[in-house]
Amino acid sequence: MDLDLSCLETFVRLADCGSFSETAVIHKISQPAVSQRIAKLESTTGLRLFLRHQERLEVTRDGKELLEIARKILAEHDGLGARMGRHIRESKGIVRAMIDASFSGARLTKNLGALKLGSGHLDIVRPNGRMTWAEALEQHDVDIVVTGTFLQAGNVATLQRVELERQRGTTIAWNRVYFDFDLTDFSFPETLRSTILVPSERLIAGYLPFLEKWCHDSYGSLPPDVLAFDDEEGARDACVAGLGVLIFPGDAATRMSMNTGELGVVKTFEFLLPDAFSYSIYVRAGERNQAVLQTAVRIADDYRMGRRAPMGHKA
Amino acid sequence: MTRASLELRTSASNVRRIWQSLEEQLGEKLFTSNEQGETVPTSAAKALDREMCSLLEEVRRFEASVKRIHRHGRTLRLGANRNVFNTNHFGRLFNTLRHDERFRTSFVEVNADEGRSALEAGECDLVFSVDGTPGRRFESRDLPPLKLHVASERSPLQELKVDPAELADLKWSLATFAKTSLALDTLKKIESSGGGSGKLCSQHQFLSWAEDNPGDGTEAVVCIRPASFSRLPRVSFFPLDLNAGYPLCVSYLKQHPYEFLPSIVDQMNRALSDPSPHGSGPFLS
Numbered sequence: 001m002d003l004d005l006s007c008l009e010t011f012v013r014l015a016d017c018g019s020f021s022e023t024a025v026i027h028k029i030s031q032p033a034v035s036q037r038i039a040k041l042e043s044t045t046g047l048r049l050f051l052r053h054q055e056r057l058e059v060t061r062d063g064k065e066l067l068e069i070a071r072k073i074l075a076e077h078d079g080l081g082a083r084m085g086r087h088i089r090e091s092k093g094i095v096r097a098m099i100d101a102s103f104s105g106a107r108l109t110k111n112l113g114a115l116k117l118g119s120g121h122l123d124i125v126r127p128n129g130r131m132t133w134a135e136a137l138e139q140h141d142v143d144i145v146v147t148g149t150f151l152q153a154g155n156v157a158t159l160q161r162v163e164l165e166r167q168r169g170t171t172i173a174w175n176r177v178y179f180d181f182d183l184t185d186f187s188f189p190e191t192l193r194s195t196i197l198v199p200s201e202r203l204i205a206g207y208l209p210f211l212e213k214w215c216h217d218s219y220g221s222l223p224p225d226v227l228a229f230d231d232e233e234g235a236r237d238a239c240v241a242g243l244g245v246l247i248f249p250g251d252a253a254t255r256m257s258m259n260t261g262e263l264g265v266v267k268t269f270e271f272l273l274p275d276a277f278s279y280s281i282y283v284r285a286g287e288r289n290q291a292v293l294q295t296a297v298r299i300a301d302d303y304r305m306g307r308r309a310p311m312g313h314k315a
Numbered sequence: 316m317t318r319a320s321l322e323l324r325t326s327a328s329n330v331r332r333i334w335q336s337l338e339e340q341l342g343e344k345l346f347t348s349n350e351q352g353e354t355v356p357t358s359a360a361k362a363l364d365r366e367m368c369s370l371l372e373e374v375r376r377f378e379a380s381v382k383r384i385h386r387h388g389r390t391l392r393l394g395a396n397r398n399v400f401n402t403n404h405f406g407r408l409f410n411t412l413r414h415d416e417r418f419r420t421s422f423v424e425v426n427a428d429e430g431r432s433a434l435e436a437g438e439c440d441l442v443f444s445v446d447g448t449p450g451r452r453f454e455s456r457d458l459p460p461l462k463l464h465v466a467s468e469r470s471p472l473q474e475l476k477v478d479p480a481e482l483a484d485l486k487w488s489l490a491t492f493a494k495t496s497l498a499l500d501t502l503k504k505i506e507s508s509g510g511g512s513g514k515l516c517s518q519h520q521f522l523s524w525a526e527d528n529p530g531d532g533t534e535a536v537v538c539i540r541p542a543s544f545s546r547l548p549r550v551s552f553f554p555l556d557l558n559a560g561y562p563l564c565v566s567y568l569k570q571h572p573y574e575f576l577p578s579i580v581d582q583m584n585r586a587l588s589d590p591s592p593h594g595s596g597p598f599l600s
Contacts, residue, residue, distance in 0.1 A: 001378050001381065003374060003377065003378075039570055039572075042572035043570075043572050043574070045381045045572065046381070046385065046389070046572050046573060046574060047381065047384060047389060047572055048390075048437050048440075048572055050437065051436055051437045051438065052435065052436045052437055053436055054432070054436070060437075062384050062389075062390075065380055065384070066377060066380060066381070069373060069376050069377045069380060070377065072373045072376075073370065073373045073374055073377060076369050076370040076373050077370055079369070079370075080363075080366055080367060080369075080370050081340075083362075083366045084341055084359070084362065084363060084366060087358075087359065087362040087366070088341060088342065088343045088359060091343075091358055091359065
């Protein structure tokens with residue numbers, strides 16, 4: 001049997017979304033090409049995989065059985081690619097680090113960009129939409145992750161963490177032209193009556209789910225809109241522009257170089273959320289690759305040096 | 316390389332193509348040559364060999380599932396309208412297919428004008444009809460035609476076969492079964508063979524006449540003999556001794572995943588042409 005991976009991929013995608021046109025868009029191929037791939041897989045297996053009703057597609061019984069295995073094949077294929085990538089990095093002495101898009105992360109990326117590691121070098125990537133940073137690390141897509149997390153996020157047995165920083169509470173910041181919150185008699189629920197600007201799971205894992213649950217449990221309602229940001233700079237700029245109320249964990253004002261004269265800033269829930277935000281380096285538990293471990297130490301050193309001489313606040 | 320191509324039953328250039336595309340994907344050499352000119356796997360090749368196990372295992376599971384489904388028999392859905400289904404002719408070919416271990420058969424009722432969409436949707440794999448299913452996506456093939464019988468209450472007629480001339484003295488009709496134009500041609504053919512003059516009636520009219528005489532004076536109906544009635548018919552059936560009948564056509568998608576469809580059409584053709592009353596299989600008595 002001559003199985004074609006691209007056909008299997010199209011099969012899984014089509015079964016999931018149920019539309020030839022949508023599948024074509026996702027795969028960036030034409031609609032007839034989607035039909036052709038399905039026809040090819042049907043003829044390779046000698047089985048009907050779909051019933052094509054006028055208004056919908058239905059996976060046949062045989063199709064359903066094969067669909068689950070096809071999913072596993074694709075997952076194994078992805079895994080194989082990641083493991084081979086790691087093997088090749090290792091043999092060439094290359095270390096791949098995923099560094100988040102926070103201000104600290106940007107500074108680290110800038111300082112470490114040209115880092116030489118023996119015969120190899122450090123390869124820096126940003127978190128992407130394909131998988132969470134923890135998955136990227138577990139599946140050997142990257143060797144090191146530097147990111148902020150909130151509460152329990154990132155506490156996984158398969159990962160090992162070196163904490164760079166811990167901060168308590170939550171910072172709330174807003175543009176005073178659009179929001180005239182009372183600084184002396186600040187009411188948190190009032191901020192939830194407008195759009196809030198928060199870190200996404202890719203920036204600070206665990207924060208948004210926590211905040212939504214908290215709003216729901218304590219105040220019985222969610223803000224009308226939640227804008228989640230993958231990068232701190234974008235969130236700060238949106239806050240300065242008055243798009244919403246920024247709610248970030250820890251000492252966000254300092255961390256994100258905010259001009260406190262221009263914005264209204266309040267630090268709150270310090271006792272409710274002690275040490276809730278952390279900025280850490282993660283590697284796989286039991287990592288033995290010396291190049292990876294040495295790079296992690298190097299990143300930690302660089303971070304601590306940067307903290308002693310922080311970047312100047314923008315006026 | 317020569318050995319690999321022999322083992323994989325493919326050309327050396329194909330092996331080289333796959334090898335190069337793998338190296339391209341990995342961004343790493345998989346084989347190098349030593350001083351003796353032998354091909355030696357790199358550490359990347361060894362790692363790939365090791366890491367590929369779980370992927371290959373899933374691929375084998377996929378192939379095993381396909382094989383198992385094939386072994387248990389693939390589903391073959393036969394579509395036809397009620398009239399075609401209710402004939403001995405269809406019963407015979409249904410039985411022929413039912414005994415084939417390559418598939419499990421089921422019947423789907425498909426009205427005359429729905430054949431096309433049923434095939435395209437995959438609701439059935441084969442459609443049997445008198446008119447055929449036109450369309451460039453379909454393959455249509457003729458099967459032995461449905462033969463005409465004479466239903467009559469004057470039982471039994473003298474001869475085992477009814478000569479068209481015997482109809483001349485009777486008040487008779489021809490049951491249309493499918494398209495009217497086709498029935499008209501057949502009607503003319505019977506009349507020109509000395510059958511006197513008859514008229515057309517619908518299959519429904521014929522069935523109710525055969526079950527309980529509505530008293531319109533009809534004495535015989537030329538028809539395709541139904542395999543079953545909802546009530547016991549009052550009439551007897553005799554083959555019409557005339558080289559005429561309704562054609563039977565089977566259609567399927569040209570691009571159908573079942574590779575065996577053309578061959579089972581041949582099989583049905585043989586079974587229907589077999590003079591044995593029991594259809595396929597050895598002719599015993």
